[in-house]
Amino acid sequence: MLPSWVVVGIFMLVPIGIMLIYSFLTKEFRGGVIWEFSLAAYDQFIFDRGLFGDEAPTLEWTYITIFARSIVQALIATLLCLVIGFPTAYFIATRSEETRSLWLFLITVPYWVNLLIRTVSMKFLIRDNGPLNEALLALGIIGKPLSLINTDFAVQLGLFYSYLPFMVLPIYASVERYNFGLSEAAADLYASRWETLRLVLLPAVKPGIIAGCILVFVPSLGAFLAPDLLGGAKNFMIGSLIEEQFKGNAGNWPFGAAASMILLTMVLIVLLIYARSQAREAGR
Numbered sequence: 001m002l003p004s005w006v007v008v009g010i011f012m013l014v015p016i017g018i019m020l021i022y023s024f025l026t027k028e029f030r031g032g033v034i035w036e037f038s039l040a041a042y043d044q045f046i047f048d049r050g051l052f053g054d055e056a057p058t059l060e061w062t063y064i065t066i067f068a069r070s071i072v073q074a075l076i077a078t079l080l081c082l083v084i085g086f087p088t089a090y091f092i093a094t095r096s097e098e099t100r101s102l103w104l105f106l107i108t109v110p111y112w113v114n115l116l117i118r119t120v121s122m123k124f125l126i127r128d129n130g131p132l133n134e135a136l137l138a139l140g141i142i143g144k145p146l147s148l149i150n151t152d153f154a155v156q157l158g159l160f161y162s163y164l165p166f167m168v169l170p171i172y173a174s175v176e177r178y179n180f181g182l183s184e185a186a187a188d189l190y191a192s193r194w195e196t197l198r199l200v201l202l203p204a205v206k207p208g209i210i211a212g213c214i215l216v217f218v219p220s221l222g223a224f225l226a227p228d229l230l231g232g233a234k235n236f237m238i239g240s241l242i243e244e245q246f247k248g249n250a251g252n253w254p255f256g257a258a259a260s261m262i263l264l265t266m267v268l269i270v271l272l273i274y275a276r277s278q279a280r281e282a283g284r
Contacts, residue, residue: 016264019257019260019261020257020261022253022254022257023041023042023254023257023258023260023261024037024038024039024041024254025037025038025253025254026038026040026254027040027041027252027253027254027255028253031251031253032253033253033254038254040254041252041254041255041257041258042258044060044252044255044258045060045063045255045258045259045262046059046060046063047059047060048060048061048062063241063259066236066237066238066241067238067262069235069236069237070221070222070237070238070239071221071266073152073155073156073159073220073227073235073237074159074216074217074220074221074223075217076156077156077159077160077163077216077217077220078167078213078216078217078220080156080160081160081163081164081166081167081212081216082167082209082212082213082216084160084164084167085164085167085168085171085212086167086171086209088107088168089167089168089169089171089172089175089208090171090175091103092104092107092168092172093172093175093176093178094175104169104172107165107168107169108165111165115162115225116225118161118162119158119162119225119226119229119230120229122157122158122161122230123149123154123229123230126148126149126154126157126230127148127149128145128146128147128148128149129145132146132148133145133146133148149230149232150230150231150232150235151231151235152231152235154230154231154235155226155227155230155231155235155237157230158223158225158226158227158229158230158231159220159223159226162219162220162223162225162226163215163216163219163220164216166212166215166216166219167212167213167215167216168212169212170208170209170211170212170215171205171208171209171212172208173208174204174205174206174207174208174209175205175208178201178204178205179204182200182201182204183196183200183201186199186200207278210274210277214270214271214274217270218267218270218271221238221239221263221266221267222238222239222242222263222267223237223239224237224239224240224242224243227239227240228240228243238259238263241256241259242256242259242260242263243256244256245259
């Protein structure tokens with residue numbers, strides 16, 4: 001295990017430690033940090049003290065709203081991926097062994113391309129004069145182009161497209177191991193298809209569903225490419241907020257690090273809840 005621990009320590013724990021330290025330092029006017037302890041970054045995230053910092057503190061709803069929007073967007077993206085990913089995974093797992101590899105290849109082949117290129121391509125596809133609007137206009141379905149760019153829908157579409165395989169593959173692995181004789185036994189006992197799905201199949205593949213939801217929710221929560229390229233300023237998410245703090249000389253590195261630590265804490269809470277639920281199920 002030593003090589004694994006070395007890699008984890010160098011490429012994960014050390015950067016997180018640096019980020020934690022930066023979050024407690026003072027902002028340097030031209031970018032970077034001054035090595036003086038300060039809680040200003042966390043105070044800026046939580047409280048609004050006015051333009052000059054001399055007013056009575058009130059809750060800073062701007063950043064809280066961005067966090068709330070990020071959570072909602074990530075939850076919606078996770079739900080959409082589950083709704084589409086579960087039947088897709090079930091379909092692939094129930095094909096013949098000769099064709100499963102082909103279906104899995106078709107699911108993963110778009111992800112051989114860089115995420116940035118795929119997101120830009122999505123922007124080209126749904127823009128006002130893009131192929132989607134031109135096709136709908138040609139079919140007479142719409143009378144004028146739909147304004148899809150810089151909307152919540154565009155962000156959701158980008159997140160859904162980016163992370164769908166993260167939902168399909170874990171569920172596929174669970175369904176592939178599922179004993180379909182249980183479904184046949186349920187049918188013999190006069191269970192409907194809905195009852196078989198709800199009472200037999202879903203509980204059996206629950207670990208794959210939970211794993212897929214976590215794999216989609218966590219990166220969606222911190223995503224910045226889809227919000228930046230497809231959502232615009234009105235659909236700012238926490239990943240975009242953090243990215244902005246480290247760009248150019250006008251950024252605020254301590255504040256970006258503090259926002260990153262808050263985001264990391266939220267992700268760790270989700271993972272700990274999942275780990276505890278798995279431990280309780282294993283205990284039973």
